[in-house]
Amino acid sequence: MHRPSRPAIAFILVAAVLDVMAMGIIIPVLPPLIEQFAGSTRAAGIWNGVLVALWATMQLLCSPIIGALSDQYGRRPTLLLSTAGLTVDWVLMALAPNLWWLVVGRMLGGITSASFTAIYAYMADVTPPEDRARAYGWVGSAFSLGFVAGPVVGGVLGEWGPRAPFWAAAVLSGVAFLYGWLVLPESLPAERRMPFAWSRANSFGALRLLRSHAELSGLAMTNFLLHFAHHVFSTVFVLYAAHRYGWGPFQVGMLLALVGVLEMCVQGLLVGPLVRRFGDRAVMVAGLATGAVGIAAMGAAPNGVWFTAAMFPNALWALAMPTLQAQMTRQVSEREQGQLQGANMSVASLAGIASPLFFGWIYGLSAVSLPGLSFFIASSILLCATAIGALTARRARAADTARGERG
Known part of the structure; x- marks a missing residue:
């Protein structure tokens, strides 16, 4: 079993933090931005619910695909592509001129945040079964940190305008991508990989x-x-x-x-x-x-x-x-x-x-x-x-x- 370096584990935990921040950072700033585009509080409430449902739906559809792709091509490319996609998502949200851009951004965010699958699979690859509960505890702790930091960062930066948190998140995700590119080794050896199959890469499969x-x-x-x-x-x-x-x-x-x-x-x-x-x-x-x-x-x-x-x-x-x-x-x-x-x-x-x-x-x-x-x-x-x-x-x-x- 491959034993990753501490910087590699650090990247996995940073990726976990950023994925949860993707949900939390928008809590203080997305509703006002939606209301700005929708024109009324009532319409903003409806659209906010639609965006939450779209995010969860994309997670439902894409999580099995990302998991199956990581089984065939490895965890490293899957995680790096997800982090890069999250960077693009933040930029898209920051530049959004209308509601439809926000719709596309939330859908892209749901896809890229589906990297939860590769994060857990990476930890399973590099951790013996008897230590996995502790390793998943670390990942869960990272998720909790993102849950705490997201709304706080979004609220503070939101004082500068509703788009400022998205730009900050784009910078952080970009730095995480570069860091992972430099330090993250592959955890899944070739002999343990499984060919991609659509029968497995869908929610029902x-x-x-x-x-x-x-x-x-x-x-x-x-x-x-x-x-x-x-x-x-x-x-x-x-x-x-x-x-x-x-x-x-x-x-x-x-x-x-x-x-x-x-x-x-x-x-x-x-x-x-x-x-x-x-x-x-x-x-x-x-x-x-x-x-x-x-x-x-x-x-x-x-x-x-x-x-x-x-x-x-x-x-x-x-x-x-x-x-x-x-x-x-x-x-x-x-x-x-x-x-x-x-x-x-x-x-x-x-x-x-x-x-x-x-x-x-x-x-x-x-x-x-x-x-x-x-x-x-x-x-x-x-x-x-x-x-x-x-x-x-x-x-x-x-x-x-x-x-x-x-x-």
């Missing part, structure tokens, strides 16, 4: 891999429910905080930053030691269960202080993602890691399309009578994920034991 056996199917369902529940924050959080506690943009922004910092600490500092002590299956189940308790406490919080306090146990659900990913990589061959990550991104994209529609509908029905209902439902979904994950982990442990006895 990639998802077939997840049905290859019961353990992988159970983990995939756990993954879907985890992402579905998590979108309660992107859909309801801002509206709920303003309605229930009277919080404005500054307070909401700081709390979102706190969420990102907590998740970054959990994935960057806790995953490795806990997995070494208890194993990734137990840590996954504990993370899901604790997150369910925390998010229910957020829905029941009588005031802002209790709501903020509930974020701390809720942040422990960040233990689940890297440990879940690590278990899934052990269920497929080394030649199928890119396809697996493409399938996982398809699952996340499906949740990203369906969940905001669901929680938006729920909040619209319950905002007056029971504003915390969305959080209670999200908690119930996480509890279902906990049960499925625990059952699947038990089956996987029994299968591993049987394989060991046959060996």
Whole structure:
């Protein structure tokens, strides 16, 4: 197994940060830019929803393609092309003279940010199975940093105008591309590559891999429910905080930053030691269960202080993602890691399309009578994920034991 240099791992983590910043940096500045083109707040709200859906749809369509391409041609060219494409996307958004340019820019952003698949596949290539939970914890920590930095950078630079954050992001992505060109080695040797096939490079073909056996199917369902529940924050959080506690943009922004910092600490500092002590299956189940308790406490919080306090146990659900990913990589061959990550991104994209529609509908029905209902439902979904994950982990442990006895 190829061991990359520290600069190579640094590039992977920087790419992860920039991909998440691609989502976060536009939060403070894109709606005003859309309103400027659309001419009214109502039209801007509709167009903003359209752009979010387009971004998620392009992720759904392109993640399996990028994963399959990385299985054939390697991770390095896929990552470099994605980073270069993200640079072009930022420039396009910065120069946009009308809404249609923004539409094209968001579609291109969804395609280039689908490099999540190659990022996870790269880490699987260079990390032994027993260390993958810790490695994915690093990637998750990088994602959390991007989640924190994106809105903050966008808000600060937005004071100079709604286009300034896009120019800054273009510069950062360009620097990342040059850095990766110089230091990033290929992680997938020729003998482990798999020919590209359209039967695998589409969402439905990639998802077939997840049905290859019961353990992988159970983990995939756990993954879907985890992402579905998590979108309660992107859909309801801002509206709920303003309605229930009277919080404005500054307070909401700081709390979102706190969420990102907590998740970054959990994935960057806790995953490795806990997995070494208890194993990734137990840590996954504990993370899901604790997150369910925390998010229910957020829905029941009588005031802002209790709501903020509930974020701390809720942040422990960040233990689940890297440990879940690590278990899934052990269920497929080394030649199928890119396809697996493409399938996982398809699952996340499906949740990203369906969940905001669901929680938006729920909040619209319950905002007056029971504003915390969305959080209670999200908690119930996480509890279902906990049960499925625990059952699947038990089956996987029994299968591993049987394989060991046959060996």
